[in-house]
Amino acid sequence: MLLLLAGLLVAACNRSGSQTDLSPTLTESALATAADAVIQPTVPLNPTSSPPPASETPQLPQPSPAVDITLAGDPFPLLPAGYEISIQEVALVTPDFGWGLAPGEGGIYHILRTDDGGETWREITPPQPLTPNSSWLYPSVDFYDPDTGWASYSGTDLIWSTHDGGRTWQPTRLEYTAYLGGLIHNLDKDRIWFFQFVDGGMQKVNTVLYSSQDGGHTWTKVLDPFSDAVIQGFDKTGVDFYDAQYGWLTRFFRGVTPQISLEITSNGGSTWESLELPSPPSGIDVFSTCACGLYDPHLDSKTAGSFRLTCQCGSAENPLIKSYLYQTFDGGNSWEIVSIPEGELLHISAGIYYVISQEIYRTEDRGENWDYIKTVNWDGQLSFADKLTALGIAFCQEDDGSALVKTKNGCATFQLIEPKLLPSFTVR
Template identity: 30%
Template sequence: MNVNYAWVAFHGASDPLGTYKVIRTSDGGVSWNITTITLTDADQGQAGIDRPHFISPTNGWISIGKAEGMQHSSMTIFHTSDGGATWTQLASSFSQSSGLPMSADKNGISFANNQDGWATAEYPGSTPWLYVTHNGGTTWQSQSIPQPNGQQAGTFTTTPPVFFGQNGILPTQVYYNSPNIDLYVTHNGGATWTSTTLANYNADTFSALDTQHVWATQSNGTAIYSTTDGGTSWHAIGNTPQPISELSFVDPQNGWAIGQSTSTPQLYHTINGGATWTQINYTIS
């Protein structure tokens, strides 16, 4: 993968219910092509589409889901093998044969390779909610992971894991009496996961540069937290000008963030690891 490739998924204001668009570029944004995905499942209304997840210029997945209430949600997963020109439905929580349940407020998927992928969600219980596929997303099953260190039960929010070869991290928000964050780590491609250290921070947006350097933003707040030792210790390092919806670091010092604006999203840049942020003025032509 390189800077020439990008994908954006959305539901347009004038698009029919159950219809979604994926636009793609392979020349750094000089030109874009568009593809339409149509849900064929029973429940098409007001579903949200996740960001596309690609592991190569041709091989990618995307999920579409809708909250159904009472800690339940639908999820339908599509796959492309031609860079996003066409998409094929693989699995749906409306089909029992897929193994994807309706339970839990699902929030996304990610893949480590062509076969192994994970689905994550918010769910109350004794252990975090995590589902895994070993056949490219066609069928799914629950993956058992241990309780966080020092935590017996609560509401757990797992977010899609990030992999660096066989090593990976699974950012998790843990809430019981007070909010905490925990990084689960794997060194065997996701076969097993180990809790690190609970940190008493309320965070829900994460950016991982590698298995050691991870940043998190405060839920509905402006604080930025970071770890440089893979989650063993966390520190509050600064504040953004407003609450953040997206966060991405490209090295230990340089990162970008998008504000939670309801009108024109604000873009911010840091050159000191998140300690201070500067607004970047931009235009879209």
């Protein structure tokens, strides 16, 4: 099976042209710096509007006390030990512990955990009831540590919390149903936010925002989905909170507005203010002529943070993709804007980022210089536990094939993993 997966990725994902054709298991010396990969930052620019002033914390409604919930319907069936799993999403929390999502029968995505860096997995899916019309059930998941995590399935009004690594789960019934999925973000094991996407249309993705201050035992609705809050518009792509009050939200603007903004809250999400951003230095006005979005937000403090701007210009058949790293050190009064290679931006620690695509780059000086690391012949989703250790999925777009890969040396080489499913310890 392992050789079959390796052959699939090498043979089916071959690319024509000058791109080097490498399988995930090649071991050539990496970190060769490409001279043409060095990209210089621009002079800091002033934004077109000032960041929102700090506001007093509003008096929020008190959370409802936790109550026992009667669940109708049989819970998701657990996958049997030895089932051939195809993991489609991973998150590595520590070098050993991580979680993943794998499809089973009937369009159900199962939640798995690993405690040995990806070699073996156990299912920890909560006892979410099946519904008669369920045809595709995908969860939003987040874990703070190996014991503490949260999950909510699309098409349901439940959010689940675990404090024993997925052995048991506590459900909470919410006011609305997440018809369009959701986004869970934790600050620590006690403070969590859940952006629940309940409806859409007319360039809106109506969003309920809930927060918990007790690890998910109780939840408070802090933002109504049918309010006129600015974050109701467009697709939400990422969120980060520095503390219980201050946070950033990023969105994709679909190419329908030239006003590209970062959304900022100073009161835990009850209200949001838009900080309009300066356009990046470019030969064209990308905000007016391209479909732009903000992604991968990260806060180091209330005044220092970063995110990625990516704009797709030209036709859908032959797009020109431009990406930039935005960084501020004064709360958004000015921005350093750096052109970066195309791909997903991953923040590792202060000043250190990876860009992940079929060409992989790393910077250790806040984007002033980018070191070329490796070219691979697959599209990847990687999750880093530290600067060197990452677990990921290698996708072959030509035939929908995928494989689990791991690096322990900062993407210089990749190990192909054939994951093994062990018996579940989740209580049913």
